Amino acid sequence: MAKDLSYVCSECGAAFSKWSGRCDACGAWNTITEEKPLSAGPASKSLGGKRGQALTLTDLATEEPDPPRTEAGVAELDRVLGGGLVKASALLVGGDPGIGKSTLLLQAAARFARNGLKVIYVSGEESAAQVQMRARRLGLTESPVQLAAETNLRNILTTLEAEKPDLAIIDSIQTMWADNVDSAPGSVSQVRASAHELTTFAKRHGIAVVMVGHVTKEGAIAGPRVVEHMVDTVLYFEGERGHQFRILRAVKNRFGPADEIGVFEMTGKGLAEVKNPSALFLSERGKPAPGSVVFAGIEGTRPMLCEFQALVAPSPTAQPRRSVVGWDGGRLAMILAVLEARCGVTFTGLDVYLNVAGGLRISEPGADLAVAAALVSAREDAALPPDCVIFGEISLSGALRPVVQTENRLKEAQKLGFTSAILPELPKRASAAGLSLRETADLAGFVEQVFGPRQAG
Structure with missing residues (x-):
């Protein structure tokens, strides 16, 4: 054993x-x-001989009302939360340094406070004067948010128990220090203990607690993975520093759909919500150019159009470069291999660069066909029609597979003025008024249809 x-x-x-x-x-x-570890044996013996209380058991048919929610009044934030903030819940928000996490939460705290909630904002990274300076810049000084600068977890919990707020924001969990744990702030033990105490406090006292978490260089929230299991909702705040767009993405949500996103734009007065992300991400698209393809994707429950850009150039080195931003590099290698093995389109001796315009990150496999189209377009120096959207999943055999929510993708494309779409063959033909559909069964047939017959090499 x-x-x-x-x-x-x-x-x-x-x-x-x-x-x-x-x-x-x-x-x-x-x-x-x-x-x-807990000692082995019967529960009464391992817990010091004390008997616990019997649990109240229910069946699966027990009807309980949905948890009450409070809307922030920011449509993009409420969408990601699943309809609003849930009482007695714990949320974890992660993101790169300087991406705007504190700005987002300070604006959210002000909105919730204006809607009648009692909100306490506790900063462990900045002084109260620094947070107040940010509030003045954002025009939030009139919002009834209570502020404190503290890192001692015992003092924070005592204050929250006395004040009884509806929402507490802790910025950040890595700066919290529990005096009953013998390690430095930010260590695994401290982060785990602090998250456990705050989550338990939220459930016991019926308040919502939002914790900010730092991320590692790989993009995951720093600290033990168990912290993400403790909380009810995990949100990632994403974006590129060179772009004004920010994406709030739910990767876990016990009270709403996971993988939902909210889109914001960073302005001089803070974060502004973007109600039509597709139009925003395509607003800077210029004239048709080789390597440019519009992909009709789905983020959570929302259809979203974005632009894939590819560049293929002769490599000056013996090892060609493969660089990708906003998409999975391993999947790019797979698409290149399928194009060479199944379609006779080789990229030997060529550098390949792939980018998702606007700083957006795409993870769904439905973007495979758009990526392949962008790569072949860049290699052949042939621009695709500007009024066409492309989507579909590619298998290793070169076959094209249908993707989910085809109708919603096509409706979004039609709404933005696109007139045609290239997609896999569907068991039941999808239709969209005013949109011409070109269906194809495999990648080789797609390449031949769009770019003409190709020869290997």
């Missing part, structure tokens, strides 16, 4: 069966501490 693991690294959370001076997982020194 395997021995219980009782030694944990405070930096990375790796568990070991015995103590050592150096963590084999992350390489940190003197970070392994003992964590006593």
